[in-house]
Amino acid sequence: MFSLHGEDSGRRLRSVYRGIARLTAAAVAGTALTAAMAQPAAAASIQALHPVAWAYTDSREPTVAHFKAAEPVPIGSWRDDAGKHHKSRGYFTFDLSGLSGQTILEANAFAKDVVVEDCSKPRTWELWTTTPITSATTWTHAPTELTQIAVPGGYWCPASGFTMAVTDAVRQAVAAGETAVTLEIRVPEEHEGNIHLGRSIDPDVPMSVISNLPPTVPTNVKIDGQACGAELYVRWQSPVVTALVTDPDVSPVGIGSSVGAVFALWPTDAAAERQEWRLEPTVSSPFTARLSIPAERLTDGREYAIAVKGVDGNGGESEWTQECRFTVDRTGPATAPTVTSTDYPDDDQWTHGGPGITGKFVFDAAGDPDTTGFLWGESGAYRYVAADHPGGSAIVDYTPTRDGPQTLVVEAVDRAFNSSPDTRYYFLVKPTAPLITDLTPDAWVGDPHHLSLQPRMADVVKYRYQVDGAAEQEIAAAADGTAVLDVTPAQDGSVVYLYSVTADGVKSGTNWAFIWSDSTPVVTSADFPSNGPGPVVGTTVNFTFAPHSHGVVSYQYSTNDGESGEVVADAEGKATVSLVLRSAAIWLEVYSVTGDGTTSMPFNGYFVGTSIAPKVESTVYPAGARSGGPGTIGRFELTPTASNVVEYVYQFSYEAERVIPARADGSAAIDWAPTAAGWYHLTVRSRSTSGQLSDATEYAFEVDPRAPVITSPDCAYPTTVSPGQLCTFVLTNQLDGGADFVYQFEGADQQAAVIGPDGTATITWTATDGYYHSLTVRSRTTAGVLSGYTYTTILVG
Incomplete structure (x- = not known):
């Protein structure tokens, strides 16, 4: 607290606080308002209002107006620089037009001290609502005080965010249709002349208002995904009702307010059986509310109505939506449909149609009046087609995409999409894709492959093809429908897709072929006969490298014996290498290299000779x-x-x-x-x-490790040994020439025990505190050769 006494105390204290205010104004400007905004009510909006007009009156200048002055607003008594005594009251008007139609939950105004006459004295204020202020407001023509609002006092000084609860005042003004409210801050009349109670506050007295608007009427009401408005039928045991609930209230950080919904359901012929389900407001707006209607609430064949309204956490409720009616239908057609086709009959013949050739299929309800349409598809019934009338039929066009056996699965469905037992219609689609034969499979890299094209349709006049996804090209067919297509594949091979076209423009199915040229060099050796034994190890053998691509200038090779090198090719692209057969089989890896540095695919192969290993x-x-x-x-x-x-x-x-x-x-x-x-x-x-x-x-x-054997008559694991007990261990040698045992108890030094004439030695050990201990033993010869280890465990408890 600050407390300065004497005649100049007020002026000096004002000077002190003006300095403090300059340094801290930016830091504290929004502290109180931010604190209030940090805890919003459920499903509410928070607005920050600032005075649209402010004024103060001065008893020493009773006819002078101080309207929207860019200076602190004095409250109570104060002295000017000449030491003259003043009394002032502050007025602040707030625009409430943006709150029209809203429910006011909480409102707080915040005063920030700029100058305090005496911080040792508690704040003593009154807060009133008044008639509006104008630019002519003076001490003489002051606004009329209407309602006094309780305001706390206190010593917090200086106050950078003094809170004044004005909820009732704002609520009453909004409820009365007022577009503004004016607040007066003053010192009570009996103390208004006390200079020690005077203060000056920042003219920006912000107000935080927490208000609530009810949710809007829910929209997009659906039952099992079907929009309301049309005649609806549902077939699920527990149909799902959804509705979009929105609330106009938004939090300061842009998050929608929490909303919920109330669902109402009743039979249209028995409104008294109405039942409601409430989803509490826990999810931010907008929110798609969902209700799975309990199966026991619905009866097959009965009509129901449902309506929805939105709710928020402050008691706000929207109006009900218009009722949405639906009929429960859980019984499907009893008769499976019939399927027929003259284009693709079920006759086990490979002479019908083909991939890309459309056929007509007739689905018939077989007179079942409950059937309104059909579900159908290749692997399951998933496409819908309506019947020409209830209990009637439908015709669909279906184009096979491949040849071979085909199946159409067809189900009859009613108005609620309950389905009948399915019908499976089997038929065969004739293969029409042309045959592709590579006439030159051994073509070298860079040379074209000649592909023979054979039609599997009558009257084929041309072929269309693509190589490696490039633009489609065309080649004419001979009179018999055949053609030869030349394709030079890429270095790593090419994929050719093609189909034939008849004179009538009918396309065949598509065939494809992978075409590639093997650049692997040919490696041979006359020293390795095709039958009979190969050359013996140590023999010098010759290998001939021949090309399988153009422009070969050299060969790189390596063997399993670690030998490698490069040899220059002759004018024909061939080369010979002489190697010594160092093992019973020689493995060769050989690459050919062209003049531009391109390396071929590798030759990898074994040439088997005759072993002379001892x-x-x-x-x-x-x-x-x-x-x-x-x-x-x-x-x-x-x-x-x-x-x-x-x-x-x-x-x-x-x-x-x-x-x-x-x-x-x-x-x-x-x-x-x-x-x-x-x-x-x-x-x-x-x-x-x-x-x-x-x-x-x-x-x-x-x-063999020939490790010794350890036995113990009194301490063999898992026997539990007591601390202080003496244990005896008999060691039996297994090592040829063993002279002594080298042994070590856990945590002790290594020791030795001489092997007796019977091949054994006996050692002792006194058990110590602990849990598990170990003994490790090896046999040793006079030359220092050691056997393997033997371990045993001693359990002390």
């Missing part, structure tokens, strides 16, 4: 089996399949490649001991006196 056998470590163990020596016998073998090159998994000389008969033996368990691969090649290296033999086997 044979590998072992009794200790047989292929594909688990055997032996870490440190256990195994012998691997090597037997040649090539002649003049002098040595073998071999390699065990992860070890360096080694060489072993062959015996006189070309065989050899490898003695080898693994250092750990797991799968191993042995790769072996033989080398002859000429230095020829054979292809490889891959020999895989698994080394």
Whole structure:
């Protein structure tokens, strides 16, 4: 609070607050109004009104008018710069013409202090409605006070948004048809001379008005999607009524007000059975209200009426819509319709019509008077055609789009679209699409393909075709209806669509063909006979590359042995490459390259030779089996399949490649001991006196981990061990040459125990607090070779 005393206190305080007002006016200008607008009533509009006229009167200048002055409006007593005493009252007129016909829910005006004479004194005001102000309003000719409005006092000082509730005043003015209301702000007469109660306020005293207009009469009323106004029949057990409800009220952010609806239903012959359903206003306008009428409320064959009105959250209601009448009809025609056609008879013959050729089909109700139309279609009844009269027939035109077996599904329907059992009419459509045969399927890239066109209709005179979706073109047919069409496909192939046309302009069905030219080079080798064994590994073989496209200048190739290169083609576009057969089969990938750098499709193929890989056998470590163990020596016998073998090159998994000389008969033996368990691969090649290296033999086997066995007479899992209990574990060796056990209890250091003459060792462990503990054990030889791990779990509880 501000409180300045002395003769100049009012002037000095006014100066202080003028400074404050300049700094904060923009920030607080809309605070109170915005706060009121932040909580709108349901289904209501909020309007911000500002004074269209304002004035104040001055007792010291009783005949001077202060109308729409661009200065703060003084209220109560104040002193001018000369120290002279004044008394003033403020008047504010608001235009209410925009509220005509509305229900006023709430109205609040907001005063903003600009100058306060003494903030230590509470605000003491009166608020009145008065007769209108004019440009001649003065202290002497002041408006007449009409009704006093309660206004709160308070110390909030200075007030940037002092609220004055004026709901009753605005409501009464609008109800009386007034287009404006004038508010007077003054200090009560008995205190009006007290300088400490004086204030000056911003002349813009905004008013927020929350008002409500009732919803408009609902529109677009429909029953099961049928608009009201015509004769309506419904067949569903619970028909759905919809209506569009709108409300003219809009929130400050442009959101429609919340609206609902009331639906009324009654039999037209028993209005007393009227029933209403209310949808509470919870959805923003505009809103399509929906009501699914309970099935038990409707009786088959009876006529009903329904009406709808809109409602909002403030008690606003629209007028009822005009009644919408409908009849309930849930019983369809009992007789399935008959279907006939002379153009497409059901006779199992392939001689009728064709794709694109229209035929007439007759649907007949077979005299069922309830039938007013038919539903029909190819895969289901979904198209509608009316009967020529109730119980009559209809004729439809149907054009097949494809040849082969066809089915029309037809149902008779009544006025409510209840359907009869369906009729399925089967017929055959003659194939008419021309046949396409590629006479030159091996044409090179860039050369045309000659397509033979054969008609499947009589009197064909021309063909129309499209290539890759381009504009349609035409080619004439010979006297027998045939034609030859030349098409040069794109590099990645082309699609040709075509149909024939008769002299009468009848079009056939459409056929299509995918035309492409294979640019894959031709790769051959005389060294690989078509029957009999191929060349042995190590032999130099020759391959010939021949083109399948024009302008080939070179070939790029690669093999499964990692060899690759490029070779220049001769004048005929051919080339020869010599390669060493390093494995029993050589895989080639070859591309041809034209002068403009275009690469062909790849040739990919295997050429199978004869393997000379040595044979590998072992009794200790047989292929594909688990055997032996870490440190256990195994012998691997090597037997040649090539002649003049002098040595073998071999390699065990992860070890360096080694060489072993062959015996006189070309065989050899490898003695080898693994250092750990797991799968191993042995790769072996033989080398002859000429230095020829054979292809490889891959020999895989698994080394048994030979892990020790752990037993316990007192602590074996899942036995629960008590904390402090001594546990005994017996370890049994499985490893050849095992000397000791290496073991570790969870959380402790690794320890060793010597293996006794019986192959066992006994260790102990005192259980500690905890839950699960583990023991890990391996056997170890004197050379440091370790077996696989064995684990056991100890449960302490």
